[in-house]
Amino acid sequence: xxxxxxxxxxxxxxxxxxxxxxxxxxxxxxxxxxxxxxxxxxxxxxxxxxxxxxxxxxxxxxxxxxxxxxxxxxxxxxxxxxxxxxxxxxxxxxxxxxxxxxxxxxxxxxxxxxxxxxxxxxxxxxxxxxxxxxxxxxxxxxxxxxxxxxxxxxxxxxxxxxxxxxxxxxxxxxxxxxxxxxxxxxxxxxxxxxxxxxxxxxxxxxxxxxxxxxxxxxxxxxxxxxxxxxxxxxxxxxxxxxxxxxxxxxxxxxxxxxxxxxxxxxxxxxxxxxxxxxxxxxxxxxxxxxx
Numbered sequence: 001x002x003x004x005x006x007x008x009x010x011x012x013x014x015x016x017x018x019x020x021x022x023x024x025x026x027x028x029x030x031x032x033x034x035x036x037x038x039x040x041x042x043x044x045x046x047x048x049x050x051x052x053x054x055x056x057x058x059x060x061x062x063x064x065x066x067x068x069x070x071x072x073x074x075x076x077x078x079x080x081x082x083x084x085x086x087x088x089x090x091x092x093x094x095x096x097x098x099x100x101x102x103x104x105x106x107x108x109x110x111x112x113x114x115x116x117x118x119x120x121x122x123x124x125x126x127x128x129x130x131x132x133x134x135x136x137x138x139x140x141x142x143x144x145x146x147x148x149x150x151x152x153x154x155x156x157x158x159x160x161x162x163x164x165x166x167x168x169x170x171x172x173x174x175x176x177x178x179x180x181x182x183x184x185x186x187x188x189x190x191x192x193x194x195x196x197x198x199x200x201x202x203x204x205x206x207x208x209x210x211x212x213x214x215x216x217x218x219x220x221x222x223x224x225x226x227x228x229x230x231x232x233x234x235x236x237x238x239x240x241x242x243x244x245x246x247x248x249x250x251x252x253x254x255x256x257x258x259x260x261x262x263x264x265x266x267x268x269x270x271x272x273x274x275x276x277x278x279x280x281x282x283x284x285x286x287x288x289x290x291x
Contacts, residue, residue: 021156024096028126029154031134032087032101044083045073053127053135059264061252061287063236066139082108085122088150091158091270091280093241097128100248100268102205102281104148105141121148121213123266123283125248138248140266140283142207149212157203159278163245163271172244176269177235179277180249184233192255193225201270201278208284220282231255233265245271253284262288 021029031051039047048070056066085105092099105120125138167175179199186195197217206214206223214220233253240247247269254262263286269277 021154022092022096024128025090025092025099025156028092028099028134029087029090029101031126032103032124035136036085039083040078043075043077044081045070045075048136048139051136052139053129053137056135056137056139058138059140059250059266059285061262061264061285063250080109080111082106082110087154089155089157091156091246091268093243093246094162094164095241095243095245097243098239098241098246098248099126099134100124100246100281101126102207104150106147119144119147121207123207123268123281125266125268138250138266140207140285142209142213142283142285144212145210146212157205157280159201159270159272159280161273163243163273163275165244165275167244169240169242169244172240172242172271173238173247175244175275176240176247176249176271176277177238179269180235180238180251180267183279184235184251187253188232191225191230192228193221196224196279196282197221199277199279201280204279205281207281209286227259228255229257231257236264247271247277261286 035047035051038050049067052066057063058066058069086103087101088103090099090101102121102123105122106117108115108117120141120143122139122141124136126134127137129135183195183199200217200220202217204217204220206220214223231254234251235249236251238247238249248267250264250266253265263284266283267279268281270280271277
């Protein structure tokens with residue numbers, strides 16, 4: 001749940017921004033930056049309550065209301081529990097109602113006798129609210145052994161030729177859910193590496209606890225072949241943007257070899273001009289690692 005490992009608030013310096021960033025993506029990234037800044041003033045828990053949508057969800061491991069869990073956490077000042085982060089890449093649907101962001105995070109417990117900074121990488125799904133504000137709907141973090149690298153500035157991660165069809169939101173969501181089920185069926189029959197090799201965008205990202213995120217299809221397939229040779233996955237939920245070009249899915253998984261584990265996954269997908277859905281980001285939250 002949450003931004004499992006904390007991060008790095010924007011410095012006063014201006015961060016370079018890729019020239020072709022859509023206005024909706026820039027606004028969503030600005031909302032993330034405001035979220036991170038608020039955490040330095042209110043503390044992370046109260047900032048999460050402020051910037052999470054009322055219907056935001058978390059995985060525990062089943063789907064639960066995120067704000068219920070947040071309210072059970074103590075309100076801790078930033079001077080004691082430092083959690084900082086910044087958006088470095090992401091994408092937004094053409095309809096401007098759904099998007100995602102990711103970036104590095106760091107956390108430091110200043111109450112400890114010898115404070116240690118811990119590193120991570122977060123992935124957040126954002127929804128445009130009826131009042132026009134961007135709010136977080138899903139947030140999943142993965143810890144890392146060292147600072148997580150990103151290209152300089154803020155960039156966009158998307159497909160080269162995005163979908164521009166006329167599917168309804170419900171039809172697009174059904175198509176997306178079908179793509180997720182197909183991928184999970186291939187995982188069961190071919191293993192994670194071979195199944196993902198056929199569904200990953202060239203610019204895809206893989207976030208796994210305890211390791212630096214893998215970027216790019218080849219690196220991801222190589223990592224999966226070494227760390228998740230076989231297993232199964234089962235879809236639970238899906239949502240497409242109203243423009244039918246971007247969406248997310250989530251579900252459960254079990255790795256059987258070489259290190260048995262179970263958990264939940266969150267996948268971000270883009271749809272291309274031919275109507276094919278491609279995995280852009282796959283994040284795992286592990287609940288039962290190998291003893």
